Amino acid sequence: MRLLKFILINLFFYALLKMPGLLAGKPIPSSVITMYMFFIIVTVLLVMTITDEGAEDLFAPARSLLEDPSKAFARNVLFAVLPIVAALSVYYLAAEPAPPFELRSAHPAPPGAVRAYGKVYELDGLENPLRSIEKEDPAAFKEMVREGGEVYFRNCLFCHGAKLDGRGHYAHAMDPLPMPFTGSDTIAQLKESYLFWRIVKGGPGLPREGGPNISSMPAWEDELTEEEVWKVILFLYDYTGNRPRSWKD
């Protein structure tokens, strides 16, 4: 049954979108799910009707329901139910409209340069000045990572969590949720200069698409020294077993 397949595929995607909310407690806003589902349904429909036979198959059950004389009863039921369903859905939509949703990019494009600590940092090509010590003096490097850890646990723990998974003990009260650093799809995709920018300038330094008005990330240039910021970046990669992307990649 091609129609069944169509329904199942769409249900699968719907379940996928619902999953973060049900399993991890990070619900995707319902307005976003509605928007995604619209595109998913349209896309699946396009793919499944790409050949004439496919389209014929997909619509056959609907056609037979409308035209097959033996299905008159089902047709009459559908006729009676359809206006009621339409009226009810409008009723509930009007009763529970969703609040406006601000689309937000989690990893917006960084600016060309950042002004902080009385200097201008050109982000293009900017490296962590402490990174080279990793090879030159592993013992000193380990000590720096430990110091970075102390910076983290005195300043960042509350939101980003003791597991660095973005679930600190106050994270549940925040929207958007703090960023996780674990997993290969977080800081492993970023260069250290990007983290430097995010930490130093915080939420208020985000471009408009990053949601500067709702991010709870402080601008740490007022509280941490430049060295502390570079050290905490070393710690974030070391603790999670991630490697930063380099400018050579």
Added chain:
Amino acid sequence: MPAIAAQSASASDGGPEKGRAIYEKRCSWCHGIDGAGDGPAAEFLNPPPRDLTFGLYKWKSTPFDEYSPSDEDFEKMIAGDGSHAGISGWDGMSGTSMPGWKDVMGPEGIRHMAAYMRSLSGLGKAEMPAISLAGKIRPGPESIERGRVLFKDRCAECHGLDGRGDGTKKLRDDWGARTWPRDLTKGWTFRAGSGPEDVYTRVTVGIPGTQMPSFADPSSKKAMTEEERWDVANYAASLDEPSRRPVPETVVKALKVEGGLPLTHSDKLWDSAPEANYFLFPQIIAGEKAFTPSLDSISVKAAHNGNEIAFLLEWNDPTNSMPWDPKAVEVADGPLFPDGAAIQFPAGEVKGGRPYFGMGDGRKPVEIWHWRSPEDQSGKEAFGVLEAKGFERISRKTVSEKAGFEASGVYENGRWRVVFKGPLNYENGPAFEEGAFTPIAFALWDGSNGDEKGKHVMTGWEWAKLEKEAPGPSYMWPLAVGGFALAAELLWLFLRKGMKD
């Protein structure tokens, strides 16, 4: 105590040495490299991280005269126990900064950790089994009523008459740190579960290291029989108010009413207004930060009549912070400030995005309605309308008496109920429009916890919506759409018939 603590640790299974490696990487940041609860994060956490060299654990299901928690207790306190998790996304101990380590350490790693933890205090294996739950009494109305009477006598002194943790005693744990009795109406904050069995276990075992005693200890003046402990556990568990547990995406819906709006929390009107609940997080973003908050959630109701809007803010606070009340002064942690509450809106119309949620900025200011509890016995509460362009640029607006701004609060048995009232339209005020969403944020101050100025708890931007009509949504559009669908069907039938003919 040291004599018992000196029990041999050789009996512990797993490898304390393997546990040590995990400990240094994962745990030492809070619990300290030697386990003394003095890691770099310790001073910023409330409750403070456990001093593991003492061998005293709050999460314990073995009898009061057994020093060591069971193996299962150790596993649960390290792994986190998702079965009672009341806060979505949080897998650790509720009300603390201890996350659940199950996903990181795995079952074997957790056993190694438990062994290492025991070795830090020389704590041996428990010799007695966990207390029995076999005598469970069903939490029916009779048991709960018996428990209510017992609760008043044995528990209310610390937990308060309504169980909101507002007993007027200054409590400290064995390390001298301040502890607050549990607010029993917030089941989702219970560290080791909030079911009657969990509460029975706490009542029977006590919470080691704190002033929560074992009520099974016959030497205690307040000892209770097994039946009595079940009754009181059933009652305590019944105090939970799960409807007040905040859920994501909640909107403050302002009820539309005819006539005047009430300034008292007891007005019947509030019964029909829907309640919105929000979690609060401490202000740890800029300026003087609040690292050890005492308030964690707020309940909000709202009503409007087309000209004015009223908000009812309710939150549980263990103290009234009234400086002329000797008990309040005694219980306060340091200097006593008044309590406070604030509602924040964008100033004027929202164009191209909301203002910065932390009190706006120079480009997009916010408007704040700020209430403070009385500072002296005159009972006069303070209310002000503020305009802020960032937390360092706050100015007080002069509003005429006629404008209709008012706020009034009542403190009773561990709960503040404060009503705010103001005009729907005034210069640079929030852009309220019937049927539309308005950004709104809340902040609370607990003066007994040293909250003052930037030290407070808050929400981010939430949404408030002014209902259009008193009885609910209109029927016109649903009927129109239903009718349209029917007409389309009839048209189709007509055309089909025409084609056949």
